[in-house]
Amino acid sequence: MRRLILSLLLLAAAPLHAAPADADTLARIGAQIEQHAVVRAEFTQSKQMAALKRPLVTTGRLVFSRRHGVLWQIEQPYRITYVLGEERIVEIAADGTRRERGLRDVPGMAQVGRVFRALLGANTAALGETFTVVVRGDSGKWEIDLKPRQAQLAQFLSGLYLSGGRFVESIRIDENGGAGEAGQQGSKDSTQIRLRNAQSAEAPNADELQLFGGVAGKP
């Protein structure tokens, strides 16, 4: 997974590689998503692993702030909040204990934060030329399929699938059975994130700002 995320991040800032019609639609989708300074939503994340019968399911709420980062508040199966910022990650336990870490201390988590921010913001520029892009629908209801062009990335990632309308509503990450980090055989796992009841706002509220508190936002 870490290599997968690393591979995804290598794509950042690369020009989009899509057919002209798809590129136009993508640009409209990106512009539509980007207009929200803050988005709040409920999420359900399901990770289905090939090795196990039962998936790992977590539910909670997220706040995506273009300026501050992502609040990922897991409520079930147990309460824990992550504040994913540009400079640091903060983990807040159910008892309020706050643990702050620099990105260099938790690079894996930092990568997750960057990918989440790119996906939740539909940052099309950061979804790079290594993917072939297929877009269906229009800016009112759309689906984007991202398939890796490079064999190296395709070893780990089968595809990324986003869908939504005004907001991103679903993200699916299909992994491939490439070699694991220590040379072991990987597995074809799949992660699905569903976002519901999304609402936009001009700015985080006071509680959210307090949670974002220790995390430096963009000026």
Add this chain to the structure above:
Amino acid sequence: MKRLHILLFPLLLALGACGEGDGEAPCAPLIGGGSYCLQPTTALAPFDVQQKVEATFRGRRETMIAEIESDAEGMRFVGLTPFGQKLLQVAYDNRAASAATLPDRRISPALLIALLQIALWPADAVRAGLEEPLTLDENAGRRRILNRGEATISIDYRGAQPPYRGLRIAVPAADLELEIETLEALDTIAADGKES
């Protein structure tokens, strides 16, 4: 994530990882001497469980979610971050222990399976797996692995039967404590592929 890897790696080496690869003989050397040989998964009724694991190793604490499945075919154990990033994945098919994901390939998958069995398997099965000079002492919600009378692994249980409501596992020689709480797993959402 790296920090969790940094925690897990010396932790598992300290516990006695033996460095064998996939398909190794299903015995694992434990810290403080002696070995445990893996027992058949038929020793316990099939179960699957998700647990929150708080590991404190040399004063540092990290949390992960563990998923364990055991049935007549074998057992599977996956450790994940709350985000769903896989940290480790090992399996035992009643012949050999193997790993699909590990923080470091020098860590023995048999050791991880051994620790699970020592904690969860019936006392008689654990005794059958312990090699001399290790013995098992079980008394009123507490299980201890003894090496010539000295406790090398202590397990305190909350709840009546596997997989238990909670466990506290202490390995003093490794300065390791695991506080484990069984979670109520959520139902899956429909994995219906692409949204339509």
